[in-house]
Ligand code: AOS
């Protein structure tokens with residue numbers, strides 16, 4: 133048996149913080165009541181909110197310069213599942229994980245499904261990987277995958293995506309996320325129109341293999357690893373592809389995949405409008421696809437995105453059912469700590485958006501009262517919803533203070549003993 137944090141430790145830690153939380157929660161409840169908001173309604177929504185953890189996120193990432201692994205890193209997908217389960221145990225916000233293939237491929241997918249079930253973890257979207265070559269792979273993706281000039285390479289990449297769907301079906305997943313590194317580094321390297329033809333041809337084959345109750349998430353990205361043009365560069369291209377493919381295709385928004393200063397919440401609003409918002413890869417960034425912890429750089433941007441989501445939910449936007457996932461790379465922090473904190477920050481943005489007086493906001497907008505509209509929105513953002521988040525965790529059996537409880541448990545030290553570094557794997561820690 134490997135080490136799991138005992139529920140008794142969570143209870144003990146919670147007991148120490150319970151009185152302060154009850155005090156803060158009732159004070160916040162009174163404050164919200166004065167603003168015409170019901171704290172219980174917000175707490176219930178936060179309890180029901182979930183964000184998936186990426187299996188590749190529980191190991192230390194790295195930059196293109198170096199990777200500095202920490203102690204007790206997961207050696208493979210079974211260890212990753214254990215860490216994902218721990219994140220959920222403490223936060224109660226991450227009941228599913230999003231696996232990546234072939235990084236998480238095992239001989240017996242049934243065993244993977246069983247292990248996850250035993251740990252109380254489900255599977256969110258499965259991710260395909262045609263942006264790097266695997267040992268023994270017949271054809272290289274150096275010059276592209278689903279849009280490679282060679283049909284044989286495209287076929288190989290299509291077959292991999294179809295295999296991902298087959299694995300995902302055994303895991304109980306209902307979506308495939310496709311992100312490709314395809315594009316060009318130099319003008320003249322490829323024909324911008326032709327590569328899109330190939331993308332559509334390849335995606336049509338993958339789409340045809342989707343089970344009826346599945347969705348395919350198309351993830352766009354402005355640049356990197358291709359630095360002149362990427363084939364699916366922006367939400368416009370993504371939407372063109374999704375609409376051409378059919379009703380099971382949706383556009384995924386990774387917060388780090390846009391031009392600087394672009395208005396991401398407006399993109400979200402537009403995609404909701406046409407019923408094509410797949411969901412998110414949450415993370416934060418200052419320069420590009422930095423993959424920093426969600427809410428660590430620009431929490432107001434995250435809040436603005438959630439403002440659109442709450443607006444859409446409250447007006448009952450048709451087909452609105454976004455998948456929430458984290459997509460981060462942890463280079464200088466303990467990945468479990470970063471992922472717990474990020475899940476909480478995503479919840480925080482949601483709770484803040486729920487703390488906006490939407491009726492008053494609509495009136496201010498109607499009256500063109502710019503200052504009041506601005507203030508009403510900001511009032512949600514500046515509300516310290518921490519007691520709501522802590523109370524939601526407590527009610528679910530999680531930790532009032534996940535970071536403190538995690539550190540008190542000594543989980544990482546225990547894992548360092550159980551997972552000797554020498555047994556490292558090519559587990560997709562990129
Ligand atoms: C790459 O930039 C994308 O964000 C993808 O979602 C990718 O599959 C993921 O980051 C794992 O490397």
Ligand code: ZN
Nearest residue numbers: 351386413459
């Ligand atoms: Zn992503």
Ligand code: ZN
Nearest residue numbers: 386388389421
């Ligand atoms: Zn990315």
Ligand code: ZN
Nearest residue numbers: 386388421423
């Ligand atoms: Zn990213």
